[in-house]
Amino acid sequence: MSMQRNNNQGGPMRPGGPMGALGRPVEKAKDFKGTLRRFTGYFAPYKFQLAVVLVTAILSTVFMIVGPKIMGMATTKLFEGLIGKYKALMMHQPAPGIDFTYIGTVLLFLLGLYVLSSIFGYIQQYVMASVGQRTVYRLRKEVDEKLSRLPLKYFDGRPHGEILSRAVNDMDNISTTLQQSLTQLITSVVTLVGVIVMMFSISWLLAVIVILTLPLSLVVTMGIAKRSQTYFRDQQRSLGILNGHVEEMYTGHKIVKSFGYEKKSLAHFAELNEKLYEAGWRAQFASGIIMPLMRFIGNIGYVFVSVVGGILVTQGTISIGDVQAFIQYAQQFTQPITQLANFANVIQSTMASAERIFELLDEQEEIPEVAEAKVIESSQGAVTFEHVRFGYNEDSILMEDMNINVQPGQMIAIVGPTGAGKTTLVNLLMRFYELNGGRITVDGVDITELKRGALRRTFGMVLQDTWLFNGTIRDNIAYGRDNASEEEIVQASKAAYSDHFIRTLPDGYDTILNEEATNISQGQRQLLTIARAFLADPEILILDEATSSVDTRTEMQIQTAMSELMKGRTSFVIAHRLSTIRDADLILVMNHGTIIEQGTHKELLEQNGFYADLYNSQFTGRALQEEAV
Known part of the structure; x- marks a missing residue:
């Protein structure tokens, strides 16, 4: 979920009211120093650019800081001229003129400073944008390359949303910080130091008055921010629950309507929305009240400065232009402090994001390919499992001493109850997981000696x-084969009995499928994946109940087409409906990760074992259903 971020300067900023991230709950890195040290290493190639950013940021800020002091000189000269005229009139003497030449020179000089400040500010932002985007580009590239090298078990063991959050949200958080907060840190520090120096250079007494308001500002800010964090946690929790409800009702829209659940759904939404409103109102109010209170405290200091400054002017110990400049400095004094407090939270959140990305980059990768990895130019389709031992965890072995010998062109059916290890066997064959022992060979070559890409291109899968x-x-049909011609795509579609329904669509083969392909039926989606397998023309086929989503008539047609496709090819068929694999050359019966029986359909029925029970139970269940009807 993206969030709109704005600050008073019009650029993107973190959410949370006027105080930005100050009042929000902050995620902290487990190893802040180590993460910061590693993160700063990414800036090593840009030392010169960062030096330019530092120098230009300092110059830009310094020129802005000295502006009020120089403006005060013009104000003082104008005030002195007016006082001189007043005294001359009171004494009936010729009135001296106001030195507009001096005032004009000062104003032109001030204008030049502001122009230079803007130029240096532009250079600072331009260079920092380049450095920030290049750094994030490098990080994104490393993450993308890392994801392609991670084993399948990494993705199986984590929610996809969590992985995407690291690659997208955490990266966006880092990008925002690099673009804004680093330059803001420099300008805030320089502004704070510069303002304090300028205030003390004008009047130590007035500077002390302003600084005395600082502890009060900090007490108010920290007190409210601490309470607002609780409200923000409640807001985020309520938002998550509400989003979950909306997503659930949206994805199950048909079910909601079918069972007449609309009113209850709306009532539940109203209840959750009310809770979110209450939490959000409290959080935003608590966060938003900080700035008015700080302005109030600042105005108290402003009143004291004005009163004491006026007294000092009347005593002649300070010029009126300096009082004007000091008032401007007093108003600028709290801003960098607020920005630095905000940056403390921002850098914590950023380092937490960086740590999550580094954790991803440090994950154990797939075992590297051997130096002289082989490629089977023309696979025959012979597959052998030799004493294979495997478990997803070393402490929990699923397969123990598995041996399978598949001859080229054979159809191998894999059957068994849910969780028996059927899909695991296929994953091992394609080297999605590494073995704990033994080996698997294709055409006599150990799959660990083959290039992964070449090995997996040998297989065609229909799941x-x-x-x-x-x-x-x-494009979807041609996914598994580069540079496929239009004629080849159409032929593959005809073989999979999908050409007819494709041509009935408004745009035919140019029909755009949405992200989840919900603009066609489940059965039609299955036909397209089968057409994709036809076009890929692999040496070895893996079919995981490929016809489960089509009607009986289409299933018969596809079975005929599959028979043609499997001729001369080794085929592994994971089947739940045992009637579809009676003609298999070899049936492997699996249970608890082990092959407990193997043979032809006839041989296994004669054994009257586990397979026979499975097979007979399907037909017994069907007969009982028919009797009940």
Whole structure:
């Protein structure tokens, strides 16, 4: 979820009211120093650019700071001229003129300073934007490359949203900090030091008066910020619950309508929305009240400065222009303090994001390919499992001493109850997971000696869960084969019995599928994945209940087409409906990760074992259902 960020200068800023992130709960890094040290290493190639940013930021800020002092000189000269005229009139003497030449010179000089300050500010922002974006670009590239090298078990063991959050949200958080907060840190420090120096150079007494308001400002700010963090936590918690409800009702919209749940859903939404309103109102009020209170405290100091400054002017110990300049400095005094307090929270959040990204970058990668990785130019499709031992965890071994010998062109069916290890066997074959012992060979070559890409291109997969991407139907079918011609795509579609329904769509093969391909039916999605497998023309097929989402008539057609596709190819078929694999050359019966029976359909029925029970139970269940009807 993206959030709109604004500050009083019009640039993007973190949310949370006028005080930005100051009142919000802050996620902290576990190892702040170590993460900061590693993060700053990414700036090593940009030392010169950062030096330019530092110098230009200092010059830009210094020129802005000295502005009020120089403006005060013009004010003093104008005031002295007016007083001189007044005295001359009172004494009936010729009135001296106001030195507008001096005032004009001062104003031109001041204008030049402000122009230079703007130029240096522009250079600072331009260079920092380049450094920030290049740094984030490097981080994004490293994360993208890392994700391609991580083993499948990393993605299986973590929610996809959590991985995406690291790659997107945390990266965006770092990008915002680099773009704004680093330059803001420099300008805030220089402004604070410069303002204090200028105030003491004008009057130590007035400077002490302003500084005495600082502890009161800090007490108020920290007290309210501490309380507002509790409110912000409640707000985030309520927002998460409300978002979950909305997503649930949206994705299950048809079910909600089917069961007439609209009124209850709206009532529940209203209740959750009310809780979010209460939490949000309290959080925003607590955060928003900080700035008015700080202005109030600042105005108290402003009153004392004005009164004491006026007295000092009448005593002749300070010029009126200096009082004017001092008042401006007093108004600027709290701003950098607030920005620095805000930066303390921002840097904590940023380091937490950086730490999460570094954790991803430090994850254990796939075992590297051997130096002289092989490529099987023309695979025959012979597959062998030799004493294979595997477990997702070393303490929990799933397969122990598995041996399978598959000859080229054979159809191998894998059956068994849910969780028996059928899909695991296929994942091992494609080297998505590494073995704990033994080896798997393709055409006599250990798969660990093959290039992963070349090994996986040997296989064509049609899974029960269809996967299609946002794009045209043509592009989806051609996904597994580069430079496929239009004729080849159409032939593959015809073989998968999908050409007819594709041509009935308004745009035919140019029809755009949405992100979840919900603008076509589940069965049609399955047909497209089958067409993709036809076009890829692999040496070895892996079919995971590929016809489970199509009607009976289409299933029969696809089974005929599959029979043609599997001719001369080794095929691994994961089947739940045992009637579809009676003609298999070899049936592997799995349970608890182990092959407990293997043989042909006839042989296994004659054994009257586990397979026979599975097979007979399907037909017994069907007969019982028919009797009940």
